[in-house]
Amino acid sequence: MSYVPLELQYTHSHEWIRSEGDGIYTIGITDHAQSLLGDMVYVELPDIESSTDVGEECAMAESVKAASDIYAPLSGVVIAINDELDSAPELVNSDPYGDGWLFQIRVNDDNELNDLLMAEDYATIIAEDEEQ
Numbered sequence: 001m002s003y004v005p006l007e008l009q010y011t012h013s014h015e016w017i018r019s020e021g022d023g024i025y026t027i028g029i030t031d032h033a034q035s036l037l038g039d040m041v042y043v044e045l046p047d048i049e050s051s052t053d054v055g056e057e058c059a060m061a062e063s064v065k066a067a068s069d070i071y072a073p074l075s076g077v078v079i080a081i082n083d084e085l086d087s088a089p090e091l092v093n094s095d096p097y098g099d100g101w102l103f104q105i106r107v108n109d110d111n112e113l114n115d116l117l118m119a120e121d122y123a124t125i126i127a128e129d130e131e132q
Contacts, residue, residue: 002032002126005097009113010122011073016097017116020104025074028101029061029092032126037063040089045081045103052076052105054112059102061092074112076105 004010009017014033018026034040042062052058052072059070081103084091092100107113117125 002030002035002130003097004030004032004119004123004126006119008097008119009073009116010119011071011116012125013071015070015073017073017113018097023076023107023110024079024104025076025107026101026104027073028096029070030122030126031096032129033068034061034093034096034100037061037068038065039063040092043085043089043092043102045085046078048078048081050078052078054115061089070102072105073116074105074107075109076107078103079106080104 010030014030016028016030020026040061040063044060046052046058052075054072054075056072057069058072061068061070082101084099094100
């Protein structure tokens with residue numbers, strides 16, 4: 001079973017979201033997503049100061065198995081990216097909720113947080129996926 005930290009929020013497309021305070025959120029892909037993708041070989045991140053709209057493709061993860069789009073879980077402006085992934089994309093596999101984070105955004109509308117999944121709901125979704 002994949003690890004699902006209780007303090008984070010999630011999307012149906014397997015991104016996680018962590019509040020850093022002051023309207024800033026860190027985003028990555030979940031343990032479940034990285035395990036499905038396999039060993040990461042490249043991660044394309046959004047440009048700093050680029051705008052994101054909820055649900056739009058904003059990054060891409062490429063593994064030995066496949067390339068997968070990463071979707072913006074919230075609308076906002078990208079304020080930081082994880083430069084470490086340029087030389088060590090495998091951090092997404094080894095520490096998806098820590099050193100493998102992808103980018104940070106300053107959100108436009110905190111109300112979008114209401115559309116995200118809580119850990120328990122996300123865990124139920126991936127448990128159903130794993131049974132199939």
